[in-house]
Amino acid sequence: MENITILGFALYEILFYFVIYAFLGWCLEVVYAAVNTGSFVNRGFLNGPVCPIYGVGAVIVIDLLMPFRDNLVLLFITSVFITSLLEYVTGLALEKLFNDKWWDYSQYPFNIRGYICLKFSLAWGIGCILTMKIIHPVIVEFVKLIPTFLGNILLLSLTIVFVIDLVSTVDTVMKLNFRLKRIHEISGKIKEKSNILGEGISRDTIELKRKYEYQAVEIRKKYNDLSEDAIELKEKYQNDLIEIKEKYENSLAEIREGYEREISELKENYKKLTGRRNHLHRRIIRAFPDIKSNRYFEALNELKRNITKK
Template sequence: MYHYTAIQWLFFFYFYCFFGWCFESTYVSLKSRKLVNRGFCRGPFLPLYGSGAIMMLVVSMPFQDNLVLVYIAGCIGATVLEYVTGVTMEALFKVRYWDYSKNKFNFQGHICLGASLAWGGLTILMTEFIHKPIEHLVLSIPDSILTPVTLVLTALIGADFALSFKAALDLRDVLEKMEKAKEDMLRIQKRLDVIIAVTSEDLENRREGFSDSLAQKKEDFTASITTRVEDLKSNIEGKLESFRTSAQKSPNQYLESVKNEVAELRQKYTRSVADRENVSSLRDFFQRDMIRSNPTMSSEKFKEALEELKEHSNKKNE
C-alpha cells in the first residue's frame, strides 16, 4: 500500500505529467521530423499522463501481490479514465485531441481494445519498475524542500492550465463562427436557387418540382453542409454574376423587389465571407500553438474548418 502525504501525491502527479510530456513530445517530434511541444498545456506537462500514472497506482494498490489482477485493474481503470476524459473534452471544446476511429474494436473513437490492453501492460511496468526508484527519490526529499517546490509548481501549472483552457474554448468559438458563416452562405445559395428558378422561362415546371421537394428541403440542407466552402463561394459568386448579367440585358424581366433581394443577398454573402476569413486568421498565439501542439486534433462536425485553421496555423508558424 502507498502511504503518501497530499503534497507527495501532488508531486508524483506533476512528475509524471512532465515524464509523459518528454515521452510524447519526443515521439511526435521524431515522427513529424520537427520539434513539437505536445499536449494541452503550453508548458512541459501532460495532465493525462499524470492522471493516468496516479490512477495506475491507486487501482493497483489492492492487488500488488497479483500481477494478473494489477493488469486487469490497469486495463479497466485507464480505459474509464480515457473515455471520460475524451467525452468531456469533446463536449467542451468540440474537437477530439485523440481519435481511435480507425483502430479495430474502438468505441466511439475515444477508446479501443489495443490501447486498453496496452494500458494494462503499462500499469505493470509502472508499479513494478518505474515508480519504485521515483518513490525512493521523492521520499528522500525533506518536506521543507518538497512542499514549497510543489506549491510553486501548482501555481505555475494552474496558470498554464487556465490559459490553455481559455485558448481551447476560444478555438471552439472560432470553429463555431466559421461553421455559422458557412451555413449563412448555404442559405444564400438556396435562396438564389429559388429566385433563379421562379424567374426562369420554365416557371410552372420548376414550381411543381419545388412543391414536390418541400418535405426534403431540411434533409437536403443538412446534406449540403458537406459542401466545401471554396466550391460554395464559387457557386454563389457565379449565380450573382449570372443574375447581374441577365438583369443588365433584360432589365424588365425582374421585379424591383427581386433585384433588391438579390442585392441584399450579395451584401450578406460579402459579410459572411469577411466574417469567416476574419475569425480563421488565428491572430491569437495561444490558439495557433494549441493546434500546432496537437496535430492529430480532429472534429467530425467542424472537419473542414479545423483543417483550414491547421493550414493557417502552419503558414503563420513558418
C-alpha cells in the same frame, strides 16, 4: 502537511508524484509525436510541459496496483483495465464539457466509441509494469532526497502555475469554440445568400424578361404599323428597343452586384476567421490533430486545413 493522507499516500507525496508523472507523460507524448510527425508538438492539453491525465492516472494506478506488484499477470490485467477506464472517462468528460472529441481511436480495431482501443490499452498495461517495477522506485527515492521545506515551496509554486495554466487553457478552448461558432454561422449565411442569389436572379430575370418582351412586342407592333416613309419614327422605335434592352441588362447587373457584394463581405469575414493566426488555437489543434467538434464539424475541419498549411 504530511499527516494528510489520500489513497494511501501523504498529500505531499501525491502532489510530487502527480507533477513528476504529468511531466514524464508530456515527454512521452512529445516523443511519440516526434516519431510520427518528424517535428516537435506540444501534445499536452495545457500550455505547459505537463499532461495531467498521466499525473492523475499514475497516482491512482500506483495505489491500486501495489497489492499486485509481484504478480505480473494480475498486474498487467488490472493495469489494462484501470488505465482504459481512466482514458475512457477522461475522453467522455472532456467531450461533454467542451463539445469536442479530443482524440479518436475509431480507425483502430477493437475500439470502444473511439475513446479507447486494444492497441493502446495493451501499451498502457506494459507501461504500468515498467512504472511499478522500474520507474516508481526511482521516483520514490528522488522525492525523499528533496528537503521538505524546499519541496513545499516548490509544490506551492508549481500548483499556482498549474492553476493559471488550466484557467488559460480553458479560456482558450472556450474562445476556440466561439470562433468555430462564428465560422459555422458565416458559412451558413454564405450558403443562404448564395441560394437567395440564385433564386433572386432567376426570379428577377424571368420578370424583367417578361416585361422586356412585352414592351419589345408593343414597339415592334407600332414599328410594323408605320408606313415605309416614317423613317424618323422607325429609328425612334429601334432606339427605344435598344434602350429597353440596355435597361433590362443593367437592372440584372445591379441585382447580381447587390447579392454578390453581400456574399463577398461574408466570404471576407469567413476568410479572416479561418485564416487569423492564433498561436494558442494552433497549439491546441496541433496537439490534438484528431479533435472533432460535435457542433461545428465542418468549421473545425476548415480551420485545421488552414492551420496545417502554415
